[in-house]
Amino acid sequence: MTIAAPEHLREQRPREQHIRRQELAAFLRSRRERVTPEQVGLPRGPRRRTPGLRREEVAQLSAVGVTWYTWIEQARAAHVSAQVLDAVARALLMDPTERAHLFALAGTADPRTEAECTVAATSAIKVVERLAPYPAALQNARYDILHANRPFAQLFGDPAELPRADRNCLWLLTTSERWKRDFLDRDEMLRDLIAKYRAAMAEHVAEPVWTEQLDRLLGASAEFRALWERHEVAPMSPHVKRYLHPVVGLIRLEHRNMWLAPQAPAQRVVAYVPADEDSEERLERLAEAAAE
Template identity: 40%
Template sequence: MDRRELADFLRSRRERIAPADVGLPAGTRRRTPGLRREEVAQLAYISIEYYTRLEQARAPHPSHEVLAGLSRALRLSDAERDHLHHLAGAPPLPAAGPPRAVRQSILDLMERLPQAAATVTSASFEILAWNDLAAALMEDFSALPRRERNFVRRVFLGPHTNGQRLYGVSDADEFARNATQRLRATAARYPDDPEVAELVAELLDGSEEFTRLWQSHDVSAEPSQRKTFQHPLVGPVTVNCDALAITDRDQQLVIYTAAPGSPSEQALRLLSVIGTQSMDVTR
């Protein structure tokens, strides 16, 4: 535990936060910028005396619970939270399961891609976020229960609309194989997560194909860079598929784009207008 560095770090983080940032009145008798020590203690649910000793480099090792409270009170970023833990001599505990919170900057980026479909998936293939064009290309994920918003569950267990796996993508079988390999690696990273264990058990019980692939114990996979969706309204849509790792969240941002000037680009433009509305295509 580096008491002096910890004290200086806490003080610097406290002084950068305006009272209004955490819903406190500014008042008229503040002699220093930022929050008062007692305000941080209150927000972190610890005693004023103990927090004061932390900033005076006189306190004993803080617990993980105290560090979590300080991280929340001081609105620390992920990197700052980890730094706080290391200064306190208590390395951050590994996440129990795949992180589900998507950074706001990623959500903003997705909305700035009007001609591209984009999704964010967790390490267990849960669909955490999507833009409007992704919903139009695949389905309205907001209408599904959370447990059904999962690509690996869908490719193995369905529903298979019109007999087509995973929205009729051309690489469904390859995706199934790669997803199994990545899910095995995820299960090893999060051995105590009940949702990952439940997903694997459900797939083993419900899919002979998954069981066969799972028992191969392969853990490396190369994702497909190009695929074709069979869309019920606009027909085949061929897209480039670029998966960008969000390493600090163990997530993937997947962006689907069509070649400029291609029929698939025109199809995506049409889908951006149609959205997820139902249309009678029999007339």
């Protein structure tokens, strides 16, 4: 039996789609009027009345039909493909922020976001370093470790010593013998992390970098495949992890996230704060031992 959506939701969806199409159309017109013919290698001509480019010129530059591009600017296009959006963004010389806004308005995943979360900003690195003596790392939405401070490396292992593809919390929790041995709540953590990853991936299902990472995990671990097939989702929330370090013993750490931006590139500082005085004292001992 098919359950129909509530009436108020059925009314909202066409209205939301209409608003999105109107916003997309207005945004494209504003970007088109900003770009001069000279910027894209076209002659200005003596009778140009339109500020910036004409619609047919944008269509020509992006290899899109004039009628179709006109419909987009008139908010008449029900769905615009990622390929068309990519071509138009290039033709209108959009910067990364404008491009992200374009795809968001169209409700379409950007196929060129592979590199959006692979570089750590200098300011974000400074934040991570300033959190010492507490372990901290900079991660993206896929749980790639972009940078880790020294306490993190001392406690969990140095990500910089691993191949770039392996510098990922989900990969390490799935495959690393060290993480399997030393995280006392590892099985529960893996189930929770996979549920969070599935929830995060809902916004990125068409992006190659996400699907490639998922395929790698599915191919590497039968345990991961079984948990993934449960289709569980979970929110980001603080929690305590137990870690048994071979030198200083049991350390209980509260896991905290601080997002650096509400939009792409989505990066967060993950800090591991001692959950009790014994854990704080053992972290200090570990730092002292490393300094000797």
